[in-house]
Amino acid sequence: MIVKMKFINISGPRNDIDRVTDLYLSRYEIQLESALSELKTVDNLRPFVEINPYRDVLAKADQFVGYLPNADDVTPATNLGLDDMFELVRKANEDYQTLQEKKEKLKKKIEELRTKQQVIAPFRPVDCDLHKVLNYRYITYRFGRIAVEFYHKMQKYLMDDLNAIFVEGERDESFVYGAYFVSPSEAQKVDAVFRSLHFERVELKDEFEGTPAYAYQSLEREIARVNLEIDDLDKQAGEMLADRAPQLIAARNRLEELSNNFDVRKLAARMEDNKEDYYILCGWMAEDDVEKFLKEVEEDDKVFVVVEDDHDAYFGEPPTKLENPKLFKPFEMFVQMYGLPAHNEMDPTVFIGITYSFIFGVMFGDVGQGLLLLIGGALIYHFKKAPLAGIIASAGIFSTIFGFLFGSIFGFEDVLPALWIRPIDHMTTLPFLGKLNTVFIVSVAFGMFLIIVAMILHIINAAKSKDIEAGWFEPNGVAGLVFYVAVVVTIILFMTGNPLPGGIVMAIMFGVPLIVMLFREPLTKTIQKRTDKMETGKAMFIVQGFFEMFETLLSYFSNTISFIRIGAFAVSHAAIMEVVLQLAGAESGNPNWIGVIFGNLFVCGFEGLIVGIQVLRLEYYEMFSRFYKGSGHAFDPYTKKNTKTSKK
Incomplete structure (x- = not known):
């Protein structure tokens, strides 16, 4: 409601x-x-x-x-004044920022060490004491890199003529890293040759000890040590906040x-x-x-x-707040998906709760699988409060009921007696149509009943909003209801061997409502004593009305026949489970129980999803579209209701 x-x-x-x-x-x-x-x-x-x-x-x-890390498990402190809260947060922020400043300095130190590592890394294969090399007085050295193609040319054509030694370091796809050593007297000549080969020098500062490999590892150890200091600062910050957790949460x-x-x-x-x-x-x-x-x-x-x-x-319309019994509360999700009712509309939550669960049960009638849906949905809804789980539990109740009516439990149809019929093989003979599956006939009849109920709900909504045209003259109003009920009664009389007598009755019951629906616009204007002219001419009005009437009649037929899917899924569910049991060898009397279990779980999940979608489609397109607009907007309080006592 x-x-x-x-x-x-x-x-x-x-x-x-x-x-x-x-x-x-x-x-x-x-x-x-x-x-x-x-x-x-x-x-x-x-x-x-x-x-x-x-x-x-x-x-x-x-x-x-x-x-x-465990804020939800901490009990907030009590009796904390406003000034205390401000001071608490200020002091915590001051201590936290002090630790963060230290941490930032250590992070910058790590960046500097990483930069040094990147410089020294390509020269790790060079086996020499960097401190000694960088202080050579009688040997000139150059560290750097040379493109691979020029390095090959140098090795092939120049190295034998150069009074220099090139010690190779690491190499990648593009460059060879290393260092060349030459006497000071030959340095100018060798430098010129290497410059012609596009040798790129890398300046190394005298801040490394031992070989490049040793220096690299020393930097790695220093980085690890600094990271430990950062971890210690994080630990201090965590302990500082944990000590003040009750006060901070309360604040x-x-x-x-x-x-x-x-x-x-x-x-x-x-x-x-x-x-x-x-x-x-x-x-x-x-x-x-x-x-x-x-x-x-x-x-x-x-x-x-x-x-x-x-x-x-005031401006605007009142917001919508739904309040339904706990049993139907989960179905508010479906109503919200379509659109909340306006303040002058009926709340369809109870209607969709009953019809959705009932139709799902018919289409998915199985005692065992229904109980699985009921238990699984109820447990999830109890612990997680997921609306869809509550809907599944409700659907499971009706699936179990119709499982007893159809005599089906986990697909076995020779264990329980059918309290009503077995969908897959029960037939009924109808005049003019011959033998048809009983479930199909009942499904269409049930669909006719739901369409009539939807029309009645439309009339009630129209009366609430004081919409004369919608209530009396539209296809879902009184005129449409009279016409559709007359068609249903006529079909029932013919099918039961009692043809409707009297052409006058037929003309009144069928013809008058159609004429009323055709001329609903001028009739509404007459009742409301409006004098505004029609937007189109009389001829165009008749043509447009004819096609609208044809579309209305077609929709009556298609909407009614659409409910046949209820019976179709009831039959297909039994047929699918029959196939599952055949594959599991149930006919031989010695079934593969693993196959039976997994087959039931697959059907319960996959077909249950399909059936759920199909039932929702029936709700939205065949019923909601007839009586429900869903033009309301949600009630959005600025704060949730709080049950705490007044602060007096």
């Missing part, structure tokens, strides 16, 4: 807005609206222009709580409340009257909550509440 909403205005002294929000509104569900735009009958309204003083400190508190929770309460100003308005400064808040609240709220503030002389009953006093 849809909870009835009331639009209320709350006002009082400007400096009292925080007390009212924290003391009263934080404990009720209220969807606040912008007072500046909603209160169109009030003059001299101004917005609040104030900066939220809790936002920054809340962000820090939220950040620190996020660092706690975060309270600051979040205060921040949300302060942000109410975004939707509030100020009004100055005779040098008095007032705030005004307005929004939607459930009727029951309004009564409780009014009783609570009746002795508070600083709070003034006005409940608006005149639609002209």
